[in-house]
Amino acid sequence: MWWSKVALMVGLLALGPMGCGFTPMYAKNQSQANPVVAELAGIRVAGIEDRSGQILRNALVQRITPLGEPAHSTHSLNVKLTTSQENLAERNDGKASLGRLFITATFQLVDYQSEKPVFSSSSRSVVSYRLLGPRYGSTAVERDAEQRALTDLAEDIRAQVAAYFANGKRPSGTIP
Numbered sequence: 259m260w261w262s263k264v265a266l267m268v269g270l271l272a273l274g275p276m277g278c279g280f281t282p283m284y285a286k287n288q289s290q291a292n293p294v295v296a297e298l299a300g301i302r303v304a305g306i307e308d309r310s311g312q313i314l315r316n317a318l319v320q321r322i323t324p325l326g327e328p329a330h331s332t333h334s335l336n337v338k339l340t341t342s343q344e345n346l347a348e349r350n351d352g353k354a355s356l357g358r359l360f361i362t363a364t365f366q367l368v369d370y371q372s373e374k375p376v377f378s379s380s381s382r383s384v385v386s387y388r389l390l391g392p393r394y395g396s397t398a399v400e401r402d403a404e405q406r407a408l409t410d411l412a413e414d415i416r417a418q419v420a421a422y423f424a425n426g427k428r429p430s431g432t433i434p
Contacts, residue, residue: 293423294420294423294424297332297333297423298322298323298416298419298420298423299323299325299328300328300330300331300332300333301322301323301328301331301332301333301334301335301367301419302327302328302331302333302334302335303315303318303319303322303323303327303334303335303337304334304335304336304337306337306338306339307338307339308339310339310341310361310404310408311337311339313404313405313408314337314339314363314408314411314412315337317408317409317411317412318335318337318412318415318416320412321412321413321416322335322416322419331370332369332370332371333367333368333369333370333376334367334368334370335365335366335367335368335415335419336365336366336368337363337364337365337415338363338364338365339361339362339363340361340362340363340364341359341360341361341362342359342360343357343358343359343360344357344358344360345357345389346358346386355388355389356386356387356388356389357386357387357388357389357400357403358384358385358386358387359384359385359386359387359400359403359404359407360382360383360384361382361383361385361404361407361408361411362380362381362382362383363380363381363382363411363415364378364379364380365378365379365380365381365415366378367419367422377419377422379418381411381414381415381418382411383406383407383408383410383411383414384407385403385404385406385407385410386403387399387400387402387403
């Protein structure tokens, strides 16, 4: 008899999200093209300073406009990076053995027609890494940590911009 209650609960849990109006942000609708994907396809990612900025820009272009940059842009995404590092632990010889990398990206989505920012926010990534003895090994580990942090930032920035378009282009912090 207990199995019938379990089957009922599984059935209700499986059918529960069907009636709540949940629609995936990137889902393709058969009747029309997804408006969020169309809005993202019109964004041109502006250049970002330094090597880290170039890596982040490439990651953003891959995630926001995977089919290539738009010929006629509707928005521009301007990003500024701030990076800092700290050593967390030391070995017996006084050299650092554990480090942490902080990268913060502040960004603005600017409308091309009005040339005014329509959405701005920030994203932060914190990555820890273990420093190895040889200098080459430590450099490789630091670059890997930087790559992971920039990938996280690109994912978060894309998600925030997509949520902005999915929510009807309301600035963050406003109540409908």
